[in-house]
Amino acid sequence: MNKKLQIGLIGAGGIVQGAHLNPGWLAVPDCEVVAVCDVNPIAAQKLADKFQIPHVFNDYKDLVKMKGLDAVDICTPNKLHTPMVLAALKAGKHVMCEKPLATTVKEVLQMQKAAQAAKKILMTAQHCRFGEHSQAIKAWVDTGALGEVYHARVNATRRNHLPTSPGFINPELSGGGPCLDIGVHALDTAMWLMGFPRPVRVSGRALTNFAKGHEIPGAWGEWDRKMYGVEDFASGYVHFDNGATMALEASWLQHQEKEDWNATLLGKKASVTWPTGKFYTAINRSLIDGVIQPKPGVKPAHTEEILAFADAIRNDKPSPVPVEQTLSVIAILEGIMTSSAVNKEVSIPKYA
Numbered sequence: 001m002n003k004k005l006q007i008g009l010i011g012a013g014g015i016v017q018g019a020h021l022n023p024g025w026l027a028v029p030d031c032e033v034v035a036v037c038d039v040n041p042i043a044a045q046k047l048a049d050k051f052q053i054p055h056v057f058n059d060y061k062d063l064v065k066m067k068g069l070d071a072v073d074i075c076t077p078n079k080l081h082t083p084m085v086l087a088a089l090k091a092g093k094h095v096m097c098e099k100p101l102a103t104t105v106k107e108v109l110q111m112q113k114a115a116q117a118a119k120k121i122l123m124t125a126q127h128c129r130f131g132e133h134s135q136a137i138k139a140w141v142d143t144g145a146l147g148e149v150y151h152a153r154v155n156a157t158r159r160n161h162l163p164t165s166p167g168f169i170n171p172e173l174s175g176g177g178p179c180l181d182i183g184v185h186a187l188d189t190a191m192w193l194m195g196f197p198r199p200v201r202v203s204g205r206a207l208t209n210f211a212k213g214h215e216i217p218g219a220w221g222e223w224d225r226k227m228y229g230v231e232d233f234a235s236g237y238v239h240f241d242n243g244a245t246m247a248l249e250a251s252w253l254q255h256q257e258k259e260d261w262n263a264t265l266l267g268k269k270a271s272v273t274w275p276t277g278k279f280y281t282a283i284n285r286s287l288i289d290g291v292i293q294p295k296p297g298v299k300p301a302h303t304e305e306i307l308a309f310a311d312a313i314r315n316d317k318p319s320p321v322p323v324e325q326t327l328s329v330i331a332i333l334e335g336i337m338t339s340s341a342v343n344k345e346v347s348i349p350k351y352a
């Protein structure tokens with residue numbers, strides 16, 4: 001494949017403008033964004049004009065059929081991912097899709113089957129894995145430095161940063177609140193650092209404590225309280241097949257000093273916290289504290305994520321974020337919501 005990879009974007013909103021396009025795709029050599037689609041014609045045209053994107057669509061079904069297109073990058077509200085991913089794979093395109101890949105396990109399984117049938121790459125855009133801190137911590141953990149990991153503490157909690165657009169707070173579009181939106185980042189990173197043990201059971205609690213009221217001001221502006229239909233807090237407790245456990249917390253609104261965004265892995269030899277890289281251990285009755293330095297030369301996480309996707313396409317490599325791993329992540333997030341609804345622990349089946 002010598003020609004430039006031809007890329008189509010679906011969605012011309014916040015994440016495309018803030019990360020996927022610039023620097024994103026524009027920083028990746030031998031790739032060309034040749035098409036953009038948004039249901040909002042003004043948004044699509046504006047992006048096309050600004051970045052000289054030659055083809056503009058308002059229906060994703062037209063974009064995925066475009067001749068010569070190699071891959072599609074999907075950046076639309078969560079609930080729209082599944083039909084778009086399926087249509088793109090069916091049209092023979094490689095797909096990178098924003099997190100959460102889907103809002104249910106059933107949909108992820110459909111996508112997995114479709115990717116296998118199409119023999120195309122399907123990658124979830126979990127950019128947190130690709131940052132300089134994540135890469136360094138993963139390399140260190142993979143040396144066995146932690147010993148057996150017996151528990152993980154995973155947090156994606158904010159004091160008052162609630163995304164206000166309907167794509168996040170209207171359940172018809174988002175499929176869920178902070179658990180799916182930001183819990184997915186910290187959870188995916190923790191699972192990846194742990195080497196993806198298989199989740200077997202989970203209990204959870206999802207609450208809407210503050211978002212319907214007016215007590216807490218939104219740092220990103222006001223939101224429609226009537227439309228608001230998702231949780232603003234969720235917590236979960238997960239058991240894995242290797243005996244390890246995990247406590248997860250995700251929120252957009254809660255009374256705390258500041259954002260708490262991290263994962264701590266507790267091992268029998270040492271512990272480490274992402275993303276700071278701080279680790280703690282003890283040798284010969286001496287307590288040892290240390291910091292893993294970020295990996296040098298790593299570009300911004302979204303750029304590295306896109307570089308990895310393009311490299312996998314060009315060099316026939318497996319998906320840098322395989323759908324099997326996303327399946328475990330979504331199974332946990334869905335399990336938390338189900339457990340909260342039925343008020344008891346739920347089992348997670350073995351999918352592969």
Ligand SMILES: NC(=O)c1ccc[n+]([C@@H]2O[C@H](COP(=O)([O-])OP(=O)(O)OC[C@H]3O[C@@H](n4cnc5c(N)ncnc54)[C@H](O)[C@@H]3O)[C@@H](O)[C@H]2O)c1
Pocket residue numbers: 010011012013014015016037038039040043058059060075076077078080098099100125127165167181
């Ligand atoms: N990785 C990250 O850190 C990160 C950050 C923000 C958002 N996201 C994810 O990216 C996705 C989009 O989020 P966003 O912040 O860009 O949202 P956004 O609301 O800013 O943009 C979404 C865009 O999709 C368009 N759209 C809606 N329906 C469409 C359709 N049927 N066809 C084509 N376009 C359609 C909207 O008009 C809008 O321009 C979400 O899944 C979100 O979870 C990821």
